[in-house]
Amino acid sequence: MPAELGGTSSGSSLAVPSRDLPLDSHLHTNLSPDSGVPIDEYASQAAENAIAEIAITDHVDFEPGAPAFDFVPFAIRERTVREAAGRWADRGVAVRFGVEITYDSRFEGAIREHLATHRYDYVIGSVHVYAESPFHSSRVARWVEGQRLEDVVAPYFDEVERAIRSELFDTIGHLDFVKRYLHPYVTAAQLGAAPELYERLLVALVDTGTALEVNTSGLRQPAAETYPSAGIVERFQLLGGTRVCAGSDAHLARDFSAGLEAGYRVAAAAGFGSFAFRRGGDRVAVALPDRFRTPAHT
Ligand SMILES: [Zn+2]
Numbered sequence: 001m002p003a004e005l006g007g008t009s010s011g012s013s014l015a016v017p018s019r020d021l022p023l024d025s026h027l028h029t030n031l032s033p034d035s036g037v038p039i040d041e042y043a044s045q046a047a048e049n050a051i052a053e054i055a056i057t058d059h060v061d062f063e064p065g066a067p068a069f070d071f072v073p074f075a076i077r078e079r080t081v082r083e084a085a086g087r088w089a090d091r092g093v094a095v096r097f098g099v100e101i102t103y104d105s106r107f108e109g110a111i112r113e114h115l116a117t118h119r120y121d122y123v124i125g126s127v128h129v130y131a132e133s134p135f136h137s138s139r140v141a142r143w144v145e146g147q148r149l150e151d152v153v154a155p156y157f158d159e160v161e162r163a164i165r166s167e168l169f170d171t172i173g174h175l176d177f178v179k180r181y182l183h184p185y186v187t188a189a190q191l192g193a194a195p196e197l198y199e200r201l202l203v204a205l206v207d208t209g210t211a212l213e214v215n216t217s218g219l220r221q222p223a224a225e226t227y228p229s230a231g232i233v234e235r236f237q238l239l240g241g242t243r244v245c246a247g248s249d250a251h252l253a254r255d256f257s258a259g260l261e262a263g264y265r266v267a268a269a270a271g272f273g274s275f276a277f278r279r280g281g282d283r284v285a286v287a288l289p290d291r292f293r294t295p296a297h298t
């Protein structure tokens, strides 16, 4: 099951709600098994705080029996989000019908089939940590012990690389979410000091034109930094990456747009002037507000 239960808000000052932003591209509602937030709650906060566009990206898993396996049928998810879009369109909030698909290489065929036959505005592919994973809290300490860092992260990064190379997704969600599970046995600082471990993922993103997400949920979790960190986003740009996006990954009403201002700053500091997004058709670029831009930005 995706161990992404969102009830861990720390109240970190890094994760304050944001204002005047064009997009929060990663949100979970009560159409996900691990969130109870009605869609209008996010839309209403977006209207109040001038967040112009939100993507509803509820979980869809392909492992039979997983909590998000057919949790809510596609037709109901689509209708719920489209109806909300209709209610909020003239109140200053564009609501998009997205999805966060759990990438699992065992089910790549089923994922491919689903995406070929179901139309979303925007598709995030993410690797989650399952009950039988070495990173599960019951076995992560033993997994880490005596292993090289490269081998510690390998099961997660291998699967992320397969997700990227599948070319199924607009964006890869929380590239190093494993950071959450490795804490405190491997710290964010230790991972940050080993950017070479990320290189193959960043190269795969560049090769396939897949966008890198700056996921701000890490700011309200022990890592206290985005998934991935600012240094990795910068490295992505140096390797030729041109496509990034950002999302709060809220599962709770109070986490809507949390840390997003900081997430935008991470992207801007790395030299990105816009976000890579999609609204059902061709890819679109969403410009960062002027306050994030410097003359060096493209
Ligand atoms: Zn996720």
Ligand SMILES: [Zn+2]
Pocket (backbone or CB within 6 Å): 004, 026, 028, 100, 249
């Ligand atoms: Zn998510």
